[in-house]
Amino acid sequence: MCRPRLILLFALCCFLHSISAQNPCSSLDAGPFLGTKPTLTMRVYEASQTDLEQYPDSDNYKDELRLTGSIGGPAPTGITLEVMNDFRLFDPREVFEFQTEAVTGKNLLKLVKAVDRDGPTDALDDDVNMFTFTLKCSPVANTSIEVYYDVRIQVMDVNDNFPRFVGAPYSATINELTPVGSTILRVSAVDIDSPVTSNVTYSIVPANVDDGSSMFSIDSINGDVTVTAMLDYEALSQGHAYNLELMATDGDVDGPKSAKVTAIVTVTDGDDQGPAFEFEGCFRHKGVCAWPKYTSYASQMKLAEPITVYPVPNKVGQPVSIKARDLDPSMSEVKFSIASTIPPGFESHFSVATSHASGAFYAASVKQETALTVSEGFEIFLKVEETSNHMRHEIAMIYFMGQNKGGSSGSQSTQKTASGTDSQVGDPGKSPISTGGTSEETLALIVVVAILAAFVVCLTIAFFCYISRRRDTKGSKYIHESRQTTGGQRNGISSTQM
CATH class of the missing domain: 2.60.40 (Immunoglobulin-like)
Incomplete structure (x- = not known):
């Protein structure tokens, strides 16, 4: 029982859809559309007038209007479109055109006037990121039929702006005795192409050996400038200042844009030197x-x-x-x-x-x-x-x-x-x-010399006495041995004679 009814309901839906698909001004996309106006959503990229003139057929500046029928065409498929006056701020009729592409037969929404999505200032209030209005569609064959759509045209961002430094120009005055690691300055830049979630990174651009790029560093995320080496007031030229060239770069992958600014860091003298004779x-x-x-x-x-x-x-x-x-x-x-x-x-x-x-x-x-x-x-x-x-x-x-x-x-x-x-x-x-007489140092020296001289004399006398005694001892021993030898010889001669 249930299955045949489901099949019948499905067939009816397909039939009704096929009829609506063939009717001019009907949407090509299925949607709830019950009790509310259907919504047509399209997207185009922002562009300058120069961009539009150089690339008139770029897909970036047009999108498909998914309605059946041919815009401005004859019956039975021709349709007419009318923008209602419920738009905000900008009249979409001055910015966009509706047309049917001859080759494909598609209905298109095309950007014909320059649109700056980011607005003239850094504030979000003047950004043009969405066009909303009501579009009325009527078949050429029967203009009494009116079909209304809510149109939402989203303007896509292009990385066409350089980062902008906030609060520039920058300057700081520090003492030469400022400790290494101290934060002396914070810089900030905003990318108005994406001001909500900033993707700007910071760096110091080395210019020459005296520009201070080796004396300071900058945090790539928060823009804090810190001291990385001991400063020397006396070594700086006239003005006693470093000119730091700082750069902010946005996070666009395909074509990042950068901006530069100069920060002047003036160094004052610290009490780090002593006096000098001249x-x-x-x-x-x-x-x-x-x-x-x-x-x-x-x-x-x-x-x-x-x-x-x-x-x-x-x-x-x-x-x-x-x-x-x-x-x-x-x-x-x-x-x-x-x-x-x-x-x-x-x-x-x-x-x-x-x-x-x-x-x-x-x-x-x-x-x-x-x-x-x-x-x-x-x-x-x-x-x-x-x-x-x-x-x-x-x-x-x-x-x-x-x-x-x-x-x-x-x-x-x-x-x-x-x-x-x-x-x-x-x-x-x-x-x-x-001091007019013999000083105590001189007297002490004389005493020391006298004692040393007496000690040397005593050693000399003792040495000579020792040598003399040894000579006397050796002489006595020699005489005694000689006498013994002579006496023995005499005794021997006497025995023989006997």
Whole structure:
């Protein structure tokens, strides 16, 4: 009973479908269509006017309108189409045309005017990604028949936009002591072809060795720019800034598009350098006086007066002042002091006064404060130290020579000691330091030498005594043996004779 009814129902459906398929304005696709208007869905790609002119027959810009009949054709298959006025924003009649393809007989929807799916701005509100309207279809043979369809034309995206950086131009100011791994900047770019799920990746484009591409890195996903190497303010050229060329690339597989932007990273000076002595003709390393050294003449020293110093090498031919400055642009104050002397232990015999010279430079005035005779070979190690918390410092040496050969007299000079007596300075053959009598070091040395000499004399005497005793012992033994031999011979002769 049920089977014959099912067969009959199936046959009826096939019959009705065949009739509807042959009727103009009927849909070629089966659908529920009960109680609602049938929906016609089509797709075309966005295009510029240039694209439409260059590729008028591209399948990207047309899609099949799946209705029976021939658009604008004669009866009995001819149909007429009319767009209703319930569309939004854009009139589809200005953008699309309906036509029947002569070769295949298919009804087509064709894009005839440029459509920018992504809109004129980065916002989503002005995107044109869908056309919706009502389409009325009537057979030419009977225009009183009206069939209505809901039409949905989806505009497909084309990768026709370059990524756009948000918030450009970019800049950052950082200290040269910024730790490696610190994030200093975040850049962001959007691809308006797919603004919801961004597929933009970031990179740094190396330009030259000084562009900073080796000093920084960028996270390819979130655009974080980080420090990858220790920075050096002094090594940068004028401006003390890196120009990083950053690139954003969209994720299109077939033809990715990229955009570039320059980020300026300005480096400020950090307190990473100590003070330095400065004088004309010094040995320089990276523009700074290295291994600073001065000379002075013992014969020119006067109690309580500044020591006269000459630079090494002496390219100026005259005395110079002892000057130093902090190498950092922050220009911290510096202070001079006596670090040590050679021979050691005479630091307290001298004083150092620090005064501001000019600009960032400070000057040192070294004076002999107590009675002291200085000869050639004496050395003072002068320390200059910045007054910051880092307390970085530099050392210069003042080497004392004997008589100034460039002076007018070759005789030894004298100086007034604290007691008012004259003491000789720079006597040849003397120790570099003399306090008017024999120093404790000299006395100790004499005692040690005397003890060693006495010990050597004792060893020598003992050695000679030992040698002499051995000789006496060997001589006595020889004489005793000789006597025994002679006596035996005599006894033998007597026996024989007997």
